[in-house]
Amino acid sequence: MSAIEQPETQFERTETTRIVSERPRIETICLVFISLVAAVFILRYAQAIFLPFVLSLLLFYALDPVVSWISCFGIPRIVSCLLLVFAFLGTGASGAYLLRGQASDLVNRLPEAMRKAKVAIESHRNGQPGTVANVRKAEGELEKTASEAAGSRPSAGVTRVQIEEPIFKTSDYLRSGSIGVVGFIGQAVTVLFLIIF
Numbered sequence: 001m002s003a004i005e006q007p008e009t010q011f012e013r014t015e016t017t018r019i020v021s022e023r024p025r026i027e028t029i030c031l032v033f034i035s036l037v038a039a040v041f042i043l044r045y046a047q048a049i050f051l052p053f054v055l056s057l058l059l060f061y062a063l064d065p066v067v068s069w070i071s072c073f074g075i076p077r078i079v080s081c082l083l084l085v086f087a088f089l090g091t092g093a094s095g096a097y098l099l100r101g102q103a104s105d106l107v108n109r110l111p112e113a114m115r116k117a118k119v120a121i122e123s124h125r126n127g128q129p130g131t132v133a134n135v136r137k138a139e140g141e142l143e144k145t146a147s148e149a150a151g152s153r154p155s156a157g158v159t160r161v162q163i164e165e166p167i168f169k170t171s172d173y174l175r176s177g178s179i180g181v182v183g184f185i186g187q188a189v190t191v192l193f194l195i196i197f
Contacts, residue, residue, distance in 0.1 A: 052187050056194035063195070081196055089192075114170075 043050060063084060070080035 048183075048187070052190040052194060056191045059191065059195050078196075085192065085196055 063081075066084055067077060067080050070083065071077050075083070
């Protein structure tokens with residue numbers, strides 16, 4: 001027998017089998033991909049739960065050296081943690097107190113800014129019609145053509161009424177903003193307690 005026609009030895013067969021078995025199977029790749037997609041969706045919908053935990057963990061590790069340094073002076077660790085948290089809360093409260101005048105100016109200027117925005121929108125609307133106006137006009141023309149083609153003309157003496165909702169409702173904006181503020185305060189309190197304990 002020549003060197004080309006020699007049968008494989010036992011060692012070469014096991015080496016070939018080992019190399020083939022080390023390659024990932026398609027089922028494994030698909031399972032990993034589906035698991036990653038599921039993890040992303042779970043994290044997206046559970047962000048209200050995971051975000052305070054992750055943030056408090058990061059703050060804990062960032063503040064741990066300072067708490068350890070304060071504990072070197074003989075102060076118990078829980079007391080030094082409370083001192084540090086109260087120092088940060090005091091700093092935040094004093095900053096808010098110092099900025100109260102600017103916040104009140106902002107609130108006082110808000111009606112004027114809303115009036116200017118309304119004037120700008122109205123002047124733009126009275127100029128050339130925008131894309132939305134053109135689409136609405138085309139929609140009206142299509143409805144008119146379709147009703148004429150179908151033969152369903154409105155009967156005499158009946159007035160067609162269409163109620164238009166305003167584009168921007170301040171009450172909806174304030175409601176969603178206040179819900180966001182309440183959620184932020186709740187998450188901040190949760191992070192605070194997780195940092196302490």
